[in-house]
Amino acid sequence: MAQIELISVGKVYGKTRRGKAAENTVSDLTYVIESGHFVSLLGPSGCGKTTTLNMIAGLEDVSSGEILIDGRKVDDLEPDKRDLAFVFQDYALYPHMSVYENIAFGLRMRKVPKHEIETRVSDSASRLDIRSVLKSKPKQLSGGQCQRVALARAIARRPAVFLFDEPLSNLDALLRDQTRSELKLLHRELGATSVYVTHDQEEAMTLSDRIVVMSRGRLEQFGTPFEIYHEPATEFVASFVGKPRMNLFTALRTKNGRYTLPGTTFTVDLGEIGLDRVRVGFRPEECELRVVEPGTHGHGVVRSVEPLGNVSDVLITLGDQQFMVRVPGFGTCAPGDRVDIITTRARIHCFDPTTFLRISRGRVS
Amino acid sequence: MAQIELISVGKVYGKTRRGKAAENTVSDLTYVIESGHFVSLLGPSGCGKTTTLNMIAGLEDVSSGEILIDGRKVDDLEPDKRDLAFVFQDYALYPHMSVYENIAFGLRMRKVPKHEIETRVSDSASRLDIRSVLKSKPKQLSGGQCQRVALARAIARRPAVFLFDEPLSNLDALLRDQTRSELKLLHRELGATSVYVTHDQEEAMTLSDRIVVMSRGRLEQFGTPFEIYHEPATEFVASFVGKPRMNLFTALRTKNGRYTLPGTTFTVDLGEIGLDRVRVGFRPEECELRVVEPGTHGHGVVRSVEPLGNVSDVLITLGDQQFMVRVPGFGTCAPGDRVDIITTRARIHCFDPTTFLRISRGRVS
Amino acid sequence: MRESWLSRNLRHHLTAWTCGALVIVVMVIFLAPFVWMIAYSVYPSTALQAGVPDLSLTNITLDSYGQLFSDPMFLGPIVNSVIVGLSTTVMCMAAGAACAYAIARFRFRGRQPLLLSMMTVQAIPVIVLAVPLFILLRSVGLYDQLLGLIVTYTAFILPLVIWMLVSFFEEIPPSLERAARIDGCNRLQIMYKIAFPLAAPGMAATAILAFITSWSDFFLAKVLTSNTAVTLPVKTAAFQGLFAMDYTSAATAGVITAIPVLVLTLVAQKWIIRGLTEGAVKG
Amino acid sequence: STTSPQSSAGPLKTGGKPSGQINILDDNTNSVFKDSTIAAFEKQTGIKVASYQQGNFNDLHDKMATMFAAQDASFDVVMTWAGWSAEFGQAGWLQELDKTAVPSDLIQPALDAVSWRGKIYGLPKFVSVQTMFWNKDIYKKNGIDPHVAPANWDEFVKLAKKLTTGSQFGYACDMGNPAGAYQNFLRMLLICGGEMYDADYNPIFAGEAGVEGLTKLVELLQLHRVMDPASLQITNASDLADLFARGTTGIVFNWPFQYAVATAATSKLTKDSLGNGLIPGISVTSASIDGSEGFAINKYSKNKEAALAWLQFVATETVQLQIVEKEGWFPVSKSVLEAPTAVAALPVLTTYKETTRYVTKRYGTPWGNEFDQALSIQIINAMNGKTSPKDALASAQTTAQGLVKKYLKK
Amino acid sequence: MAGLAELGRKRETRFGLLLITPAVLIIVMLLGYPMGYAIFMSFQQWNDKLGADHRAIGLANYEQLVSDPAVHEAMGLTAYFSVITVVGGVALAISIAILLNRTFRGRTIVRVLLLVPWAVPPVVNGIMWKLIFDGSVGIANTILKSLGIISASVQWLSDPAATMNILVFAETWKLLPFLCLLMLAALQGVPRSLYRAAAIDGADAWNTFWRITLPNIRGPLMFALIVQSMWSLKVFDTIYVLTGGSGGPAGGTTTINFLAYLTNFSNLDRGYGSAMAVGIMILVLVIAVFWILVFGGFNRKRRAADA
Ligand SMILES: Nc1ncnc2c1ncn2[C@@H]1O[C@H](COP(=O)(O)OP(=O)(O)OP(=O)(O)O)[C@@H](O)[C@H]1O
Numbered sequence A, B: 001m002a003q004i005e006l007i008s009v010g011k012v013y014g015k016t017r018r019g020k021a022a023e024n025t026v027s028d029l030t031y032v033i034e035s036g037h038f039v040s041l042l043g044p045s046g047c048g049k050t051t052t053l054n055m056i057a058g059l060e061d062v063s064s065g066e067i068l069i070d071g072r073k074v075d076d077l078e079p080d081k082r083d084l085a086f087v088f089q090d091y092a093l094y095p096h097m098s099v100y101e102n103i104a105f106g107l108r109m110r111k112v113p114k115h116e117i118e119t120r121v122s123d124s125a126s127r128l129d130i131r132s133v134l135k136s137k138p139k140q141l142s143g144g145q146c147q148r149v150a151l152a153r154a155i156a157r158r159p160a161v162f163l164f165d166e167p168l169s170n171l172d173a174l175l176r177d178q179t180r181s182e183l184k185l186l187h188r189e190l191g192a193t194s195v196y197v198t199h200d201q202e203e204a205m206t207l208s209d210r211i212v213v214m215s216r217g218r219l220e221q222f223g224t225p226f227e228i229y230h231e232p233a234t235e236f237v238a239s240f241v242g243k244p245r246m247n248l249f250t251a252l253r254t255k256n257g258r259y260t261l262p263g264t265t266f267t268v269d270l271g272e273i274g275l276d277r278v279r280v281g282f283r284p285e286e287c288e289l290r291v292v293e294p295g296t297h298g299h300g301v302v303r304s305v306e307p308l309g310n311v312s313d314v315l316i317t318l319g320d321q322q323f324m325v326r327v328p329g330f331g332t333c334a335p336g337d338r339v340d341i342i343t344t345r346a347r348i349h350c351f352d353p354t355t356f357l358r359i360s361r362g363r364v365s
Numbered sequence C: 001m002r003e004s005w006l007s008r009n010l011r012h013h014l015t016a017w018t019c020g021a022l023v024i025v026v027m028v029i030f031l032a033p034f035v036w037m038i039a040y041s042v043y044p045s046t047a048l049q050a051g052v053p054d055l056s057l058t059n060i061t062l063d064s065y066g067q068l069f070s071d072p073m074f075l076g077p078i079v080n081s082v083i084v085g086l087s088t089t090v091m092c093m094a095a096g097a098a099c100a101y102a103i104a105r106f107r108f109r110g111r112q113p114l115l116l117s118m119m120t121v122q123a124i125p126v127i128v129l130a131v132p133l134f135i136l137l138r139s140v141g142l143y144d145q146l147l148g149l150i151v152t153y154t155a156f157i158l159p160l161v162i163w164m165l166v167s168f169f170e171e172i173p174p175s176l177e178r179a180a181r182i183d184g185c186n187r188l189q190i191m192y193k194i195a196f197p198l199a200a201p202g203m204a205a206t207a208i209l210a211f212i213t214s215w216s217d218f219f220l221a222k223v224l225t226s227n228t229a230v231t232l233p234v235k236t237a238a239f240q241g242l243f244a245m246d247y248t249s250a251a252t253a254g255v256i257t258a259i260p261v262l263v264l265t266l267v268a269q270k271w272i273i274r275g276l277t278e279g280a281v282k283g
Numbered sequence D: 001s002t003t004s005p006q007s008s009a010g011p012l013k014t015g016g017k018p019s020g021q022i023n024i025l026d027d028n029t030n031s032v033f034k035d036s037t038i039a040a041f042e043k044q045t046g047i048k049v050a051s052y053q054q055g056n057f058n059d060l061h062d063k064m065a066t067m068f069a070a071q072d073a074s075f076d077v078v079m080t081w082a083g084w085s086a087e088f089g090q091a092g093w094l095q096e097l098d099k100t101a102v103p104s105d106l107i108q109p110a111l112d113a114v115s116w117r118g119k120i121y122g123l124p125k126f127v128s129v130q131t132m133f134w135n136k137d138i139y140k141k142n143g144i145d146p147h148v149a150p151a152n153w154d155e156f157v158k159l160a161k162k163l164t165t166g167s168q169f170g171y172a173c174d175m176g177n178p179a180g181a182y183q184n185f186l187r188m189l190l191i192c193g194g195e196m197y198d199a200d201y202n203p204i205f206a207g208e209a210g211v212e213g214l215t216k217l218v219e220l221l222q223l224h225r226v227m228d229p230a231s232l233q234i235t236n237a238s239d240l241a242d243l244f245a246r247g248t249t250g251i252v253f254n255w256p257f258q259y260a261v262a263t264a265a266t267s268k269l270t271k272d273s274l275g276n277g278l279i280p281g282i283s284v285t286s287a288s289i290d291g292s293e294g295f296a297i298n299k300y301s302k303n304k305e306a307a308l309a310w311l312q313f314v315a316t317e318t319v320q321l322q323i324v325e326k327e328g329w330f331p332v333s334k335s336v337l338e339a340p341t342a343v344a345a346l347p348v349l350t351t352y353k354e355t356t357r358y359v360t361k362r363y364g365t366p367w368g369n370e371f372d373q374a375l376s377i378q379i380i381n382a383m384n385g386k387t388s389p390k391d392a393l394a395s396a397q398t399t400a401q402g403l404v405k406k407y408l409k410k
Numbered sequence E: 001m002a003g004l005a006e007l008g009r010k011r012e013t014r015f016g017l018l019l020i021t022p023a024v025l026i027i028v029m030l031l032g033y034p035m036g037y038a039i040f041m042s043f044q045q046w047n048d049k050l051g052a053d054h055r056a057i058g059l060a061n062y063e064q065l066v067s068d069p070a071v072h073e074a075m076g077l078t079a080y081f082s083v084i085t086v087v088g089g090v091a092l093a094i095s096i097a098i099l100l101n102r103t104f105r106g107r108t109i110v111r112v113l114l115l116v117p118w119a120v121p122p123v124v125n126g127i128m129w130k131l132i133f134d135g136s137v138g139i140a141n142t143i144l145k146s147l148g149i150i151s152a153s154v155q156w157l158s159d160p161a162a163t164m165n166i167l168v169f170a171e172t173w174k175l176l177p178f179l180c181l182l183m184l185a186a187l188q189g190v191p192r193s194l195y196r197a198a199a200i201d202g203a204d205a206w207n208t209f210w211r212i213t214l215p216n217i218r219g220p221l222m223f224a225l226i227v228q229s230m231w232s233l234k235v236f237d238t239i240y241v242l243t244g245g246s247g248g249p250a251g252g253t254t255t256i257n258f259l260a261y262l263t264n265f266s267n268l269d270r271g272y273g274s275a276m277a278v279g280i281m282i283l284v285l286v287i288a289v290f291w292i293l294v295f296g297g298f299n300r301k302r303r304a305a306d307a
């Protein structure tokens, strides 16, 4: 167990390439991962998640700032001296070694005594239920088994820190859900600090104690899943987290505290926030629909209904925008119906249209 | 528009390989795809979906049975004579041709007059909003754009039948959702018969008029999404469709009409169905939880809680089984809590443990 | 402790410098001999054979090139080599592409043995075939004929061509060909409208390799020609005879022989390597 | 399946009036043929020379052997020399000539070069015998009278020692390939009065004369250190000639064309600074090796009469004079050797005339290639001090006995 | 019904055969026939210098092959040449490939230039090294002298051992770039994440190379060894040009292939020469099989798993 501290960490690739002013791949990351926590790095592809993880592992140098593990600067420490294990997206199992050798390799390199290796390998193998394939080569295993071997390899090392780089992304949906649950149980049992990279918000939400949301190399928000979901700090977080996506649109002030989506009769009351234009967001599952009586206009027209079994997603054309509402069951409206959108139950999220930062509703009323 | 009829269609690969008794890849498929319908072939990987599609397209020969399109046997018709368009999983855009040429190629091969080709290409290109990339090569396009080009290519042909082989599986989550909606709109506008292969039940549910569920080359169920979801014909369909998966377990008869999950206090009343053992299923979202008072045992123990934002999945240990319940919001119970599972709101699905077929509840009471 | 000995950064820099220096040494060893031969061809031999070679730029002369290019005895072989090289390439590609395509696409029995036997051809020492080949060619009137050389080279190079092309064709997604079938192409059209254009870079590399191989051959050309069909390497080798070892001319001929190959190689290097190594990895 | 060429009619006689056309394969030693002889021949005989091809000497053997093996008739006339006359003659690939077809005044070594065991397989085109060439400039620089040739081997060695300073060597030769090693040994053997074979072709070169000759040769390199070490890697007479022309070598024994090379514009030497004389002897006054070349007729030729006409034409006085004057080779007929114009054009001819008084031989045999190969290995080993000359020759002689047994037809 | 489908498959097969025919025909006619003829000759007493009467002598030529001291000598030289060029060449190639696999400026251009020696035709290669190692005018002596390493010119090409070493050097020089690029491609085929995993697992450079890199380039490594063995056993052009067609000095560069050439074309002993050439071919195949066995075969298991 260990605490990991990032202090305005930045990374620039390709500094040496002929004078091109290289852009920061990652910049100014500052946060503390508490000992024993399970923290996810969440963000779209290319936002620098892997880069951050690699810097923590020591696989990449830090360009600026510093990383402390348990208060100790690790810049000069080789990866293997940092007491951490890495689970790679493609598992990175050594294809020429048997599963047993794969798990034992890291221990051998550390000169762990032979009998100790055996105990540890068989221990971690039984924990992940792969004792029966210890003699197989990785090629002969299914994706799920490979995944377990990669985990067993990490566990056998008994490191202070686990680093995961999208470990589930190569599994199919069913297996992914299963392994996710197992991962959660595993963390509870081992209690080691874990840093988990993913671009799947559902994964991040279900697994983590804290989530680091990143975008374009910058920190967007660092908080608990609850905070991330219910109090997104930026418009990016709001739109990235939650499925279906949050409905976000620009509303214009009409009268005190009342804002309208232009071209529609849809209005919200935000109180006085001192802005003429504001970005407003509603989660689809917090809104409701009411089919309007014939002859009245309503807020918009149902464009399509997508039944998902227990719920249905209804897409509504609202002026020149689309608005999604998730209704229970197979729904009651059909394409072409005119509907009102009812947002009374919904939490309203507001963002400054220029800084994209959350406007605290505390300020509103 | 055309009607497609499969009459006990079967396919055996590799008959010619040295005497090995080849297994049927697909067998005894019989169903009718009505003209203008959108039908999904749903099933796990390797169940023969692509094979079926290829046989309809004429890319594979039928080993037994026959396929009729609009009542006409098509066995000896070359693929290009069947008046259908195929959208491939990897798009299969010709990389050496520009987008324009890609769309025009099939028309050219059919000797459509030049000006007609131009109209059709530009028509289908504007329909899919790819006019601006007509001159580009596929390499220069993003995944979503490639997807649209593949669709445009199919549309430009104005075929009676569209065949889709997992057209969305290479797109990322966001784009997949978007394209899915578009596909639905497109089908509504064109009205051509469409056969859609997918292993994603959500996709099948949202898009289709009818769903063909397959498993190991056999037809499991052919019905509307509503039927598939609420009245799964086999245990396979029940477990495959719906997310999270349906909780399924074997219950033993205790007294008339009452069945118990062995080793627990969890019982259900099924009425008299004449079986000692029965497979019983509940959908997680139809169940509820109640934390029992301290000192009482309850049905089971909460193992983990996975918050997903608007809902949370609670995993419960029930004897030696796992039981999943989806509760609204971030949930109120924590791991270790003892809970009762309340199934009063839930629809009970029963299956014969030997044939795996649905036991009609009609017979029950 | 190792990491306190030198800082991580410094250590990385040191490694980089050492490796850089080694790369330079390697490159010098790889390039110097050829550069020296070029020098031999443009400096008068007296300037180079002195105790300390006199490499002043004023000494450079292209006389030897002028001489060779005005010598009909040398021009003939150049023309022959070009004709043989190009024709061999065309024949190899025509027969090879068809064969490789079939191997890559149609699953028929004996497909694997066929590919393997293609590689076995590489094990045959040319020496063993020289006399029978000579008899064969002479009996059909192709001895000392360009056509004789062309068909012989085609036979020798075809296995390599097929070996390489198969790996390129196998890389074309089958779905493209299925798409083409639905679009209305027949099998031949699929080949030349879809498969060949898609494998174009690989085919170009293979073609270049075929050209290079036939262009560089010495032994077969020596045995199968006597005068009218003599090729450049044979002529070049002949610059050292009993009564005529002329270092400058030999070097010049050497440079002239090597240049086209060099240019082609550099143009297609990426694909040549890919074609050969992919065959290798697939084994 | 194929009829043996030897079973066809006997030796070729001159007869009738040949016509038609012929193809000639020559080495690239002579340029006079393509310059003028062919035209003259066509004019005089009416026979057309359809093609005249020149090949590199080193390549010709393989080419001809392959051609003959396939019974190819694309060349009617082929170039030959002592070794090939024996080898291809015995193989039955060359047309034997009747005595009546051979001009009467041919010099014997020239005729030897186209004969094997009494059968004549062609007519000579020029005579080539090695003589000694020296660099008078170097002589003068080292205070030696440049006009007198050494009378015997010891004097030669003494001279060579004086001429060896720094990067300048008193002597150089070409023994870098099997043929070269054979020639250099043969020369030593002959000047020691030895013989390669007895009358029945039993190899006897490993006798006293051979051992003495090889010992003296090794001494030049190892003991006296007067031999340019480069000699061991010079693979042909042309390179030796070039080396000598660069002016840092005192003495070489070389073929007549050395004169042309040494007096060419690019050479450091001139007519005046080039000395020429007999090769100094050890047990005999002098001796030399022969390298004469000739033309032979392809056994499979379709027009042998016309081919013979070419052979005879080349041996005529006019052509021979041209060869002497324009190319510096010795003539094949005695009459031209005596002609004053010839001597005027080629001063070394005088030395050659003297040479004819002594032994000049080549011992062309069918097993020449194998033998040269085997002998050269022993010689080079001896030269590098890896074996004693005696052992080397004994070993080579054993090999030779096997070869003779295999190839000498009874 | 099934008949029609069957017909379609047959049509397909026939089309495939049609495509294959020309290539196979050319190869069989121009290589198969001569090959058969050569094997036929190898069972004959067929020495052109002894006239045109050939007779079948069974395996006599092959028996001679086993007992001939010249063959033993040549095999020794071949072994020396091959072991160094194959094992040394491939080892060197891996080292250089690892060097070039690093990211550095100008990497692309270096890789391209690396192909220069490969592209130099063998004949030119021979001439080139002759220019360099000529005993009197070669640059090698000039450089070594000016560096003070030697005082007098070394006659590189007059000493059998030295000439052999130059031959080894020349061939290695020519083939190394290809092997390097092959190895480079192989190295790039090793997933980078394996190295990262190894770094985390605490493997040092040495362990990483032996335990991670090497096992993962097994396939290409085997290919390189097989191909290079074939080339090494069949080396001809460079020897021919470098030694003036003699295989000298003192037979010092007469490898088995060159001996076959001399026997066939110098000695005109076609029967024995053919036997020798057939022997070489068998040797080449045996060595290829040897490498395959060393590397555990083309790994049928893995193939089955892939299929
Ligand atoms: N070695 C490198 N050299 C140069 N640029 C790099 C390197 N590695 C990554 N990058 C760039 O840095 C950016 C961030 O990469 P990173 O791999 O950290 O993204 P990521 O968030 O892990 O994305 P993904 O979800 O796709 O894995 C990308 O734009 C990438 O192109």
Ligand SMILES: Nc1ncnc2c1ncn2[C@@H]1O[C@H](COP(=O)(O)OP(=O)(O)OP(=O)(O)O)[C@@H](O)[C@H]1O
Pocket: B013, B014, B025, B043, B044, B045, B046, B047, B048, B049, B050, B051, B052, B199
């Ligand atoms: N050309 C073929 N030859 C032999 N077997 C084949 C061939 N194509 C497919 N199969 C086998 O037939 C079975 C069904 O394959 P198919 O491609 O139809 O599955 P699928 O349902 O499309 O699966 P996925 O979702 O993975 O695409 C598989 O087990 C496959 O291995």
Ligand SMILES: [Mg+2]
Pocket: A049, A050, A051, A165
């Ligand atoms: Mg990443």
Ligand SMILES: [Mg+2]
Pocket: B049, B050, B051, B165
């Ligand atoms: Mg499929």
